[in-house]
Amino acid sequence: MERATAATITLTVNGVAHSLDIDHRTTLLDALRERLDLTGTKKGCDHGQCGACTVLVEGRRADSCLLLAVAVAGKAVTTIEGIGGAAAGEALHPVQQAFLDHDGYQCGYCTPGQICSAVAVLDEHAAGWPSAVTGDVGAEEIVLDEPEIRERMSGNLCRCGAYVSIVAAVADAAGAQS
Amino acid sequence: MTTMPASVPTAVGEALTRIEGRLKVTGQARYAAEFPAPGLAYGWIVPARIARGRVRAIDIDAALALPGVLAVLHHGNAPRLTDAGDATLLVLQDDAVPHWGWPVALVVATTSEQARAAAERIHVTYDEEPHDVVFSAEHAGTYIPDHVNPAQETSTVLGDVDAALAAADVVVDATYSTPNEHNSPMEPHSATARWADGRLEVIDSNQGAFAVRQSLATLFSLDPSAVHVRSEHVGGGFGAKGTARPHVVLAAMAATVLQRPVRVTLTRQQMFSLVGYRTPTVQRVRVGADASGRLTALDHLAYSQTSRVLEFTEQTAIYARVMYAAGALRTDHRVVALDVPTPRWMRAPGEAPGSFAVESALDELAEQCGIDPVELRARNEPDVEPATGRPFSSRNLRTCFTEGARRFGWAGRDARPGVRRDGRWLLGTGTAAATYPARVTPSTATATAEADGLFTIRITASDIGTGARTALTQIAADALRVPLERVRVLIGDSDFGQAQLAGGSLGTGSWGFAITEACRALRTELDGGATVPPDGLTARADTAERVQALPALSRHSYGAQFAEVAVDLSSGEVRVRRMVGIFAVGRVVNPLTARSQLVGGMTMGLSMALHEEAILDPVFGDVVNHDLAGYHVATNADVPPIEVDWVDDADDVIPTGTKGLGEIGIVGAAAAIANAVWHATGARHRDLPIRPDRVLFS
Numbered sequence A: 001m002e003r004a005t006a007a008t009i010t011l012t013v014n015g016v017a018h019s020l021d022i023d024h025r026t027t028l029l030d031a032l033r034e035r036l037d038l039t040g041t042k043k044g045c046d047h048g049q050c051g052a053c054t055v056l057v058e059g060r061r062a063d064s065c066l067l068l069a070v071a072v073a074g075k076a077v078t079t080i081e082g083i084g085g086a087a088a089g090e091a092l093h094p095v096q097q098a099f100l101d102h103d104g105y106q107c108g109y110c111t112p113g114q115i116c117s118a119v120a121v122l123d124e125h126a127a128g129w130p131s132a133v134t135g136d137v138g139a140e141e142i143v144l145d146e147p148e149i150r151e152r153m154s155g156n157l158c159r160c161g162a163y164v165s166i167v168a169a170v171a172d173a174a175g176a177q178s
Numbered sequence B: 001m002t003t004m005p006a007s008v009p010t011a012v013g014e015a016l017t018r019i020e021g022r023l024k025v026t027g028q029a030r031y032a033a034e035f036p037a038p039g040l041a042y043g044w045i046v047p048a049r050i051a052r053g054r055v056r057a058i059d060i061d062a063a064l065a066l067p068g069v070l071a072v073l074h075h076g077n078a079p080r081l082t083d084a085g086d087a088t089l090l091v092l093q094d095d096a097v098p099h100w101g102w103p104v105a106l107v108v109a110t111t112s113e114q115a116r117a118a119a120e121r122i123h124v125t126y127d128e129e130p131h132d133v134v135f136s137a138e139h140a141g142t143y144i145p146d147h148v149n150p151a152q153e154t155s156t157v158l159g160d161v162d163a164a165l166a167a168a169d170v171v172v173d174a175t176y177s178t179p180n181e182h183n184s185p186m187e188p189h190s191a192t193a194r195w196a197d198g199r200l201e202v203i204d205s206n207q208g209a210f211a212v213r214q215s216l217a218t219l220f221s222l223d224p225s226a227v228h229v230r231s232e233h234v235g236g237g238f239g240a241k242g243t244a245r246p247h248v249v250l251a252a253m254a255a256t257v258l259q260r261p262v263r264v265t266l267t268r269q270q271m272f273s274l275v276g277y278r279t280p281t282v283q284r285v286r287v288g289a290d291a292s293g294r295l296t297a298l299d300h301l302a303y304s305q306t307s308r309v310l311e312f313t314e315q316t317a318i319y320a321r322v323m324y325a326a327g328a329l330r331t332d333h334r335v336v337a338l339d340v341p342t343p344r345w346m347r348a349p350g351e352a353p354g355s356f357a358v359e360s361a362l363d364e365l366a367e368q369c370g371i372d373p374v375e376l377r378a379r380n381e382p383d384v385e386p387a388t389g390r391p392f393s394s395r396n397l398r399t400c401f402t403e404g405a406r407r408f409g410w411a412g413r414d415a416r417p418g419v420r421r422d423g424r425w426l427l428g429t430g431t432a433a434a435t436y437p438a439r440v441t442p443s444t445a446t447a448t449a450e451a452d453g454l455f456t457i458r459i460t461a462s463d464i465g466t467g468a469r470t471a472l473t474q475i476a477a478d479a480l481r482v483p484l485e486r487v488r489v490l491i492g493d494s495d496f497g498q499a500q501l502a503g504g505s506l507g508t509g510s511w512g513f514a515i516t517e518a519c520r521a522l523r524t525e526l527d528g529g530a531t532v533p534p535d536g537l538t539a540r541a542d543t544a545e546r547v548q549a550l551p552a553l554s555r556h557s558y559g560a561q562f563a564e565v566a567v568d569l570s571s572g573e574v575r576v577r578r579m580v581g582i583f584a585v586g587r588v589v590n591p592l593t594a595r596s597q598l599v600g601g602m603t604m605g606l607s608m609a610l611h612e613e614a615i616l617d618p619v620f621g622d623v624v625n626h627d628l629a630g631y632h633v634a635t636n637a638d639v640p641p642i643e644v645d646w647v648d649d650a651d652d653v654i655p656t657g658t659k660g661l662g663e664i665g666i667v668g669a670a671a672a673i674a675n676a677v678w679h680a681t682g683a684r685h686r687d688l689p690i691r692p693d694r695v696l697f698s
Ligand code: FES
Pocket: A042, A043, A044, A045, A046, A047, A048, A049, A050, A051, A052, A053, A054, A063, A064, A065, A066
């Protein structure tokens, strides 16, 4: 019997369910970019090394180049287009606004991934998750200071070298949220 | 007629957020690989798996039998190309393999998954020849190039350097090295080509759509007007997208053969062999001085590599031609052609590696003379450009140092190395100077007064993250004497005509020049009572003559870099704790984006100092660490607070008064960090990057 190399799946992206006949080899990243024309999610390396493809899967950040599309069928995926501001007149998410105000980017190619990561960082912090630089992991409250932000944002490379402004933007958004 | 308010607030100087900012933070800005095209096919490159030799045979049958595969192009069936002056673009033309990773075939299929799987089924057999990929200054094939990039003198000699060195009170004679460094912009190169209405339509990731159009026209023997290249948003380049790269040629080839849209996107791995990189360098610097630290001799000899495909010699030793008043000055270059990918431009070619050597040597001289490094540089300020005797249009290096030292808190620094401690960390501070040429080249632009009262500027500029779109809008608004909201600047379209590419810190000055001319001409017409017809009134500018007529001055930006580092001698780890960079960069059009450019340059300089090193395998000739896991670029956690500012630097040789911001930030940054590591530990690091193992064994 010939083995199936494709499947019909339902991909739920930004709250919209898409039925797709999909090659089993297709990554979530390529499904978004090539099949759904959601090109806000970027491909920098295709190997889980740069973070440009960061999306939220069930609210948690993930490198979409490392996920096969068939493996996320039925899960809720949020891309940069679902974070805010994609439609004309729609409000920006505070993290997006902070990136804009602080010039937390240059070429903008790493930016959707940075923003998705930053949104997740704020949630992870709010949930009390420590990081590798957290001094006292048992502390009542972990302060999201600059070293914490740097560490938590280090899965997202920015070759333009916008880190200094990215840290300022995330700190700003964190302040606005708390 | 359009009437103007008596005074319009000036847009230049305003810290405007980016015009395309909302598009970028919402994921709506489309880069080259992101435009849908009906019937799109995907090309996948099959790279050579030897470093030198010939393709004996290519078996494509298994690949062609796979579902979705449309074609396999190779040297036996690909369209013939005409040399456009860049042999790295002459792909699939013959059986020669000049280096590992050279494209030997292109598979085209209806999906990228199919193309990639088919590429793995292509069986290539080679006639392998012994290869030579190991660079060293002692290589027997080393020769004196005719010129260095782009068309500068290989050597300059002023006075008798050897005699001056023999007579000097103090001599530093040291050899420095920098490794292969790769630009690694976050957006991989991608091009989508198709034929439409008799034109080759190309959407490409590049730093200059006009230059890419010209190359494609020559390569495919087309009238330039039959080629249209667009590059609206570009995800970084740093030189690696300066001119056409093989991916765009392959896309155009496949689109021509198949008569359907074809996209070729490089993988991150392929970028390490196909788009250029910074050559490794070995640099011998000899400095002679009197006891008070005044330079009597400066000798800089730089070795680098090129490929056998195209000669490219990095202008590493030109740095000293501009910087210091040495009685005798010699700068010279040597190059060796190896079976390696072709090195090209990477952010501040020449000045980035050259400043590391010279500014490190000056720090060694300061140590030997017992003079403060800032003071040493002040004592050697030249009155005219040392190598040429040309007057400076402006030179505010001293002001940069004064201001930088103040901000950094340099005064009262204890010069002794290895005496400051913070727990397990040894602390040190270091400084270095920076310079980069501020040139302009001829460009064309149009300015159109629209019937609805708005203005449209068209120029084949490219915004690779520099903020060009925003800065040019500010420049145009002022030249037109209208508020910003009434100006729209369109870029990244070869139909807009010839213009400088985004590189060499040439963009804003060259484009701004043409835009200013076009806008002023339009303003004059409007002020003279011209009426705007329904389809608009357009003024055109070409700055060729005005650029030609510019005075022969030494025009450069300058900077003073300061760094504080912490070094853990038990692990060898170096952490940069803070950096301060103060620059003289002419007029600053947009302080917000200018700061980002300078900080970005310094960040790449930190990365150069501590992290970046591509390792070429001597056995196979490929870059072993050819991805972003193996080739480490600075991450967020590596980068400390970086303070950047600029000093007054009025220099109105060109209308914008700008000097360019793209490169100056990286120049000197690695030297400042290396000098700080010496100050922390007492060990000189003359080889980059300053890896933990080097720190441990120093
Ligand atoms: S593209 Fe997924 S991590 Fe780089």
